[in-house]
Amino acid sequence: MKKEILSWVKTIILAVLLAFVVDTVFIVNATVPTGSMENTIMAGDRILALRTSYWFSDPERGDVVVFEDPDDPTGKTLYVKRIIGVGGDTVEVQDGEVLVNGQVQDEPYIKEITEGDFGPYHVPEGCY
Known part of the structure; x- marks a missing residue:
């Protein structure tokens, strides 16, 4: 036992x-x-x-x-x-569209439209 x-x-x-x-x-x-x-x-x-x-x-x-x-x-x-951004990228939002390095991103997975403007923000190396 x-x-x-x-x-x-x-x-x-x-x-x-x-x-x-x-x-x-x-x-x-x-x-x-x-x-x-x-x-x-x-x-x-x-x-x-x-x-x-x-x-x-x-x-x-x-x-x-x-x-x-x-x-x-x-x-x-x-x-x-x-x-949405890796080290060295520039991320910004203009007129509801997300731009990474000046390119508009296709984001069909987003439920709602991004509002307002943001950036540009430069993503430091080693950051995301």
């Missing part, structure tokens, strides 16, 4: 340890709190993202990424956003 209980305890401890490693090293589990990514991801959706996606390559324009809020010291607040 003791061997059976010990076997179960070992199995449960191993499963918990494996789940912890997978959750902290390989995947991120996030809930989207707002509609800022609609029509791609709806408010309230739960998503899983691979933390390994950018181990061997850099993010590219158009990628949807999950990242921690830099202003949250707990690291628990996650953002889900689409990259």
Whole structure:
């Protein structure tokens, strides 16, 4: 009986340890709190993202990424956003259209029209 209980305890401890490693090293589990990514991801959706996606390559324009809020010291607040500019790009909004390096972007995935003007903003190297 003791061997059976010990076997179960070992199995449960191993499963918990494996789940912890997978959750902290390989995947991120996030809930989207707002509609800022609609029509791609709806408010309230739960998503899983691979933390390994950018181990061997850099993010590219158009990628949807999950990242921690830099202003949250707990690291628990996650953002889900689409990259529109990479290092060296100039991003601006004019008359409701997003321009990257002077080129109007085709963004059929956006639910609502962008309002107002913004920029130009030069994206620093190593930033997105």
